[in-house]
Amino acid sequence: MDFKSLLAIFLAAILTENYILNKFLGICPFLGVSKKLDTATGMSVAVIFVMVISTAVTYPIYTYVLVPNGLSYLQTVLFILIIAALVQFIETVLKKYIPTLYRALGIYLPLITTNCAVLGITMLVIDKGENYIEALVNALGSGVGFLVAMVIFAGIRERLEHNDIPKFLRGLPTTLVAASLTAVSFLGFQGLVDGMLR
Amino acid sequence: MEEKKSLWQEFTKGLIRENPVLRLVLGCCATLALSTSASNAIGMGLATTFVLICSNFVISLLRNIIPDTVRIPCYIVLIAGFVSFVQMLIEAYSPALKAAMGIYLPLIVVNCIILGRAEGFANKHKVLPSIFDGLGMGLGFTLTLFVMGCIRELIGSGTILGFQIMPTSYPGIILFLLPPGGFFVFGILMAITNRIAEGKGEPVSELGCAHCPMAGCCSISAQKEKGADK
Numbered sequence: 143m144d145f146k147s148l149l150a151i152f153l154a155a156i157l158t159e160n161y162i163l164n165k166f167l168g169i170c171p172f173l174g175v176s177k178k179l180d181t182a183t184g185m186s187v188a189v190i191f192v193m194v195i196s197t198a199v200t201y202p203i204y205t206y207v208l209v210p211n212g213l214s215y216l217q218t219v220l221f222i223l224i225i226a227a228l229v230q231f232i233e234t235v236l237k238k239y240i241p242t243l244y245r246a247l248g249i250y251l252p253l254i255t256t257n258c259a260v261l262g263i264t265m266l267v268i269d270k271g272e273n274y275i276e277a278l279v280n281a282l283g284s285g286v287g288f289l290v291a292m293v294i295f296a297g298i299r300e301r302l303e304h305n306d307i308p309k310f311l312r313g314l315p316t317t318l319v320a321a322s323l324t325a326v327s328f329l330g331f332q333g334l335v336d337g338m339l340r
Numbered sequence: 341m342e343e344k345k346s347l348w349q350e351f352t353k354g355l356i357r358e359n360p361v362l363r364l365v366l367g368c369c370a371t372l373a374l375s376t377s378a379s380n381a382i383g384m385g386l387a388t389t390f391v392l393i394c395s396n397f398v399i400s401l402l403r404n405i406i407p408d409t410v411r412i413p414c415y416i417v418l419i420a421g422f423v424s425f426v427q428m429l430i431e432a433y434s435p436a437l438k439a440a441m442g443i444y445l446p447l448i449v450v451n452c453i454i455l456g457r458a459e460g461f462a463n464k465h466k467v468l469p470s471i472f473d474g475l476g477m478g479l480g481f482t483l484t485l486f487v488m489g490c491i492r493e494l495i496g497s498g499t500i501l502g503f504q505i506m507p508t509s510y511p512g513i514i515l516f517l518l519p520p521g522g523f524f525v526f527g528i529l530m531a532i533t534n535r536i537a538e539g540k541g542e543p544v545s546e547l548g549c550a551h552c553p554m555a556g557c558c559s560i561s562a563q564k565e566k567g568a569d570k
Binding site for chain 1: 368449451515523524526531535544546
């Protein structure tokens, strides 16, 4: 568990296993709030925040409470509950103690409860059998990957707004085809991390 | 007779006119991820349909009991319970399907179709219409996934449900089985749907707050409404 393997996990989570473009998790916010750069960044930062914190909380609960007691089938129910409670808690704490951060991120927090990216990462790190540090790095990397995809896309969509596109292709269809082309370019990173660091 | 007709309408609207994926734009994640082959698509579609019918049934039964302020957490717990149930069933009877669905099986919990229908339909309607709504929406979802799965499987590997359709010399465009193909096929299907809707004078599909399950407690939609009032 050296620095190199952690870096490999981090880069893989951003580039080769990008949450949006490769795993299709968090498509709703991706299509819904990527219209403007500032909302896209706000949403992604909130997602990074919640992803890391919920992984930090669910991982020990799964390993030290559910598994020793043979309750691992409760994973789905418990995780979604923990995430919902956690998001609520973060919202309250931010509102009380860090109002500036709350104003920036607060509006996105309720949306994140039912975001599959968050539930996805907490389950994925357990599926992969990563240890605690690796899991946290993976969560951070996946969050950053989400941010990268959202920011790239906000730029593309701001450009698309001004183009003359047939009416039935406007909006979602063009966005999806553009997402497809972006995903093709992200395929180019395949093997990069293995080749460089492992 | 009147009653029967409206139940039939609740059932059929989900198939085409209010197709959850192509018209309401719900549940995109699962659609994109599990449409790599027609059989995966059917598995995912039926699992979601089952959860949807159960959750619509229970939520509409309990619609007068669950307090309004804590309804979303209640719904999520109910749905998570049903999903765990399906998860264990599939694990017991079809480990291959479980392996193919992987992480997306537990993620049915956060599939917005289910919460969206609970919030948008089941908590306002009686039990029987809710069940039919769940059935129609679920089958509409399955149908869309199946069509996408067939297209991607046919172009990607020349087969449908494992049967060889294209001549064996057809090499298969692997790209269609990879993530970009999912986005592409989905985009094209969406364009076709929009074209048909446009011809009928209906609005194009849009990912907005109208069908989002979280619209009630989210301030983005509240802001938009304020903006619309001005």
